[in-house]
Amino acid sequence: MFDVIVIGAGPVGENVADRVVQGGLSVAVVERELVGGECSYWACMPTKALLRSTAALSAVRRLPGAREAVTGPLDASAVLARRDAFASNWADDGQAAWLDRIGARLFRGEGRLSGTRTVEVTAADGTVTSLTARHAVVVATGSGALVPDVAGLRAAAPWTSREAAAARTVPGRLVIVGGGVVAVEMATAFAGLGSAVTMLARDGVLPAAEPFAGELVTEALRNAGVSVRAGAEPRSVERADDGTVRATLTTGETIEADELLVAVGRTPNTRDIGLERVGLPPGDWLAVDDTLRVVGVDGWLYAAGDVNRRVLLTHQGKYQARAVGDVIVARAAGRPVDDGRWGRHAVTADERAVPQVIFTEPEVASVGLTAAAAEAAGLSIRVVDHDLGTVAGAAVHADGYGGRARMVVDEGRNVIVGFTLVGPDVAELLHAATIAVVGEVPLDRLWHAVPAFPTISEVWLRLLEAYGRSA
Numbered sequence: 001m002f003d004v005i006v007i008g009a010g011p012v013g014e015n016v017a018d019r020v021v022q023g024g025l026s027v028a029v030v031e032r033e034l035v036g037g038e039c040s041y042w043a044c045m046p047t048k049a050l051l052r053s054t055a056a057l058s059a060v061r062r063l064p065g066a067r068e069a070v071t072g073p074l075d076a077s078a079v080l081a082r083r084d085a086f087a088s089n090w091a092d093d094g095q096a097a098w099l100d101r102i103g104a105r106l107f108r109g110e111g112r113l114s115g116t117r118t119v120e121v122t123a124a125d126g127t128v129t130s131l132t133a134r135h136a137v138v139v140a141t142g143s144g145a146l147v148p149d150v151a152g153l154r155a156a157a158p159w160t161s162r163e164a165a166a167a168r169t170v171p172g173r174l175v176i177v178g179g180g181v182v183a184v185e186m187a188t189a190f191a192g193l194g195s196a197v198t199m200l201a202r203d204g205v206l207p208a209a210e211p212f213a214g215e216l217v218t219e220a221l222r223n224a225g226v227s228v229r230a231g232a233e234p235r236s237v238e239r240a241d242d243g244t245v246r247a248t249l250t251t252g253e254t255i256e257a258d259e260l261l262v263a264v265g266r267t268p269n270t271r272d273i274g275l276e277r278v279g280l281p282p283g284d285w286l287a288v289d290d291t292l293r294v295v296g297v298d299g300w301l302y303a304a305g306d307v308n309r310r311v312l313l314t315h316q317g318k319y320q321a322r323a324v325g326d327v328i329v330a331r332a333a334g335r336p337v338d339d340g341r342w343g344r345h346a347v348t349a350d351e352r353a354v355p356q357v358i359f360t361e362p363e364v365a366s367v368g369l370t371a372a373a374a375e376a377a378g379l380s381i382r383v384v385d386h387d388l389g390t391v392a393g394a395a396v397h398a399d400g401y402g403g404r405a406r407m408v409v410d411e412g413r414n415v416i417v418g419f420t421l422v423g424p425d426v427a428e429l430l431h432a433a434t435i436a437v438v439g440e441v442p443l444d445r446l447w448h449a450v451p452a453f454p455t456i457s458e459v460w461l462r463l464l465e466a467y468g469r470s471a
């Protein structure tokens with residue numbers, strides 16, 4: 001008997017475990033594959049490792065004097081080897097040892113709900129262990145790549161983000177289906193590594209971001225040799241005996257490649273976790289209340305991370321993990337639950353203050369609402385834009401620095417509700433904006449937050465000046 005059972009040891013499950021142990025409860029963690037989950041081995045870490053060398057090379061090439069010191073192309077095999085190290089060579093002993101150190105008990109195998117507060121674990125050798133939780137079960141089983149219903153696609157054995165992140169070789173020609181985050185990051189990475197990339201972006205490039213983000217990333221991808229085809233989508237796909245993949249578009253045009261990557265979103269890992277045993281339909285995303293309790297189950301079942309579909313990002317899933325761990329501890333001790341707006345047990349930031357960095361060239365760093373989303377939410381907003389290239393710090397940072405920043409102000413409250421930066425090396429600038437949005441810092445006070453000269457952060461001053469100061 002454990003106080004809490006966590007199914008799935010991705011970044012979210014690991015953090016739930018850590019939090020409940022710190023709260024004095026015992027925890028069992030069930031993992032069917034690798035402790036660390038998608039993020040550590042097939043998503044965030046390996047993809048960022050793949051992108052980093054290309055980004056560093058581009059940064060050097062923007063600087064006369066340094067540029068002359070670079071005499072050749074990227075060494076793709078060295079990049080792949082560094083990526084291997086960042087994926088811990090797909091071995092999880094380090095993270096399993098960490099679980100052990102914090103006092104969590106790891107059960108390796110497929111976890112399935114088998115009734116109220118009970119989980120069955122089927123190990124690789126078929127052995128079944130039944131676990132019971134005194135207080136709560138947390139589903140943190142994450143998500144997998146969605147493969148759409150396109151004729152011949154599955155049979156053609158396409159790459160998903162997993163195969164791209166763990167690629168052993170660089171395909172000569174790569175077709176990417178999708179125009180979202182995975183598509184643009186992998187187009188950047190593989191173009192940098194030498195692939196001839198074609199992107200079929202049915203709904204455009206980064207359609208959920210501010211429009212200028214998609215435009216600037218598209219321009220940069222094209223400059224890097226990527227063929228970006230907005231509005232294009234495959235009608236059918238086939239793989240020939242020699243391994244060549246042929247995608248026939250809805251227009252009838254045919255594109256040939258060595259690999260085809262499907263990057264059109266995610267599907268929840270809930271098909272085989274015993275949801276039917278607790279009265280829920282298998283295969284669906286898990287709807288949750290404000291303290292991440294699964295809707296339709298009597299108070300003991302929680303869902304955190306990708307699987308609840310609130311925000312599909314590691315840092316936000318870990319934020320949920322801290323909240324859910326703490327609320328389980330509070331409820332177990334009979335202490336009050338603090339689930340009001342910005343309360344300790346609420347995941348308020350999920351709604352309006354989610355930060356994200358897309359590691360393309362240029363980088364896209366955003367937090368909160370886009371102008372379109374703020375308008376759709378009924379806010380009375382004013383949008384202020386600034387050309388990043390005109391900021392002294394940016395001009396010093398790189399020759400020909402191009403980029404743009406947008407501040408979305410809620411005029412009713414005089415606070416920033418959205419902020420987007422697009423430009424080389426803007427990722428580390430984002431947290432200031434996140435603090436402004438979460439802290440709901442009035443613009444009049446922000447005038448006193450003076451950016452150092454000459455840094456790219458001086459864009460804050462330019463945006464405030466353009467907005468104007470109240471009399």
Ligand SMILES: Cc1cc2nc3c(=O)[nH]c(=O)nc-3n(C[C@H](O)[C@H](O)[C@H](O)COP(=O)(O)OP(=O)(O)OC[C@H]3O[C@@H](n4cnc5c(N)ncnc54)[C@H](O)[C@@H]3O)c2cc1C
Binds near residue numbers: 032038110304
């Ligand atoms: C290519 C790519 C790049 C990304 N890059 C970033 C990034 O740079 N930054 C960022 O913030 N986010 C990024 N993401 C998103 C990020 O990977 C996810 O949001 C994050 O992994 C979600 O964590 P999780 O713990 O909810 O799920 P997962 O990481 O999917 O972990 C779930 C775990 O549960 C296990 N599991 C599933 N079912 C069972 C079962 N029945 N029994 C036992 N164990 C089970 C799985 O094996 C897995 O280990 C990226 C995603 C992709 C696809």
Ligand SMILES: NC(=O)c1ccc[n+]([C@@H]2O[C@H](COP(=O)([O-])OP(=O)(O)OC[C@H]3O[C@@H](n4cnc5c(N)ncnc54)[C@H](O)[C@@H]3O)[C@@H](O)[C@H]2O)c1
Binds near residue numbers: 179182263357
């Ligand atoms: N740096 C990061 O933060 C990072 C990096 C990679 C992935 N992620 C996360 O992983 C998740 C998955 O990324 P993703 O790129 O797969 O999903 P996504 O939701 O970002 O983009 C999917 C894209 O595919 C398009 N699409 C959907 N169905 C299609 C179809 N049938 N044919 C053609 N296009 C179609 C959509 O319009 C959308 O633009 C995202 O939610 C993202 O937050 C984050």
